[in-house]
Amino acid sequence: KAGVTQTPRYLIKTRGQQVTLSCSPISGHRSVSWYQQTPGQGLQFLFEYFSETQRNKGNFPGRFSGRQFSNSRSEMNVSTLELGDSALYLCASSVTGLNTEAFFGQGTRLTVV
Amino acid sequence: GENVEQHPSTLSVQEGDSAVIKCTYSDSASNYFPWYKQELGKGPQLIIDIRSNVGEKKDQRIAVTLNKTAKHFSLHITETQPEDSAVYFCAASRHSGYALNFGKGTSLLVTP
Numbered sequence: 424k425a426g427v428t429q430t431p432r433y434l435i436k437t438r439g440q441q442v443t444l445s446c447s448p449i450s451g452h453r454s455v456s457w458y459q460q461t462p463g464q465g466l467q468f469l470f471e472y473f474s475e476t477q478r479n480k481g482n483f484p485g486r487f488s489g490r491q492f493s494n495s496r497s498e499m500n501v502s503t504l505e506l507g508d509s510a511l512y513l514c515a516s517s518v519t520g521l522n523t524e525a526f527f528g529q530g531t532r533l534t535v536v
Numbered sequence: 537g538e539n540v541e542q543h544p545s546t547l548s549v550q551e552g553d554s555a556v557i558k559c560t561y562s563d564s565a566s567n568y569f570p571w572y573k574q575e576l577g578k579g580p581q582l583i584i585d586i587r588s589n590v591g592e593k594k595d596q597r598i599a600v601t602l603n604k605t606a607k608h609f610s611l612h613i614t615e616t617q618p619e620d621s622a623v624y625f626c627a628a629s630r631h632s633g634y635a636l637n638f639g640k641g642t643s644l645l646v647t648p
Binding site for chain 2: 429467473513515520522524526527
């Protein structure tokens with residue numbers, strides 16, 4: 424069974440640009456969550472989607488957005504990039520998202536210069 | 537919101553010894569507590585989890601205990617091996633939250 428796939432693995436962007444990251448969940452999983460990981464703040468929840476609906480959102484500015492498609496694949500977008508957005512962005516999938524096992528992808532390493 | 541504290545931040549043990557990592561949480565509505573292992577360059581890997589209706593769970597060399605009254609839970613690794621070296625994260629979530637709240641992580645080093 425294939426795991427959670429995130430693309431691309433690495434990205435370098437310039438301040439002010441925007442970026443889109445992609446996540447393909449495990450087959451049969453309908454919940455996709457996104458997390459930002461930095462050395463200073465650790466793992467922080469961005470948002471969660473289930474059946475194309477955002478059910479929960481973390482404490483991040485509106486520049487961070489996401490969406491989910493009918494096949495459960497998800498994308499997250501960051502607009503007007505800032506240096507502080509440099510981080511590892513992780514996607515996790517689970518069957519329902521409701522206190523069920525969540526499996527993470529390898530992440531996308533975003534560097535903003 | 538939920539606040540999860542994890543200790544210690546670093547832990548060094550000799551191969552064969554036991555390692556214990558402790559976490560406390562603040563939200564009494566939290567009822568699901570997973571533990572993740574993250575190796576360099578990889579995403580977190582779920583290694584064990586426990587729900588609030590269970591006090592202890594074991595899987596081979598790994599065990600987790602939960603004390604709901606004190607709001608703390610712990611990860612126990614016995615007979616540690618060098619391949620156990622990684623960063624371990626605890627997390628907590630509530631039934632209706634859909635989000636995992638993570639501790640800051642423990643960097644475990646197992647020396648041969």
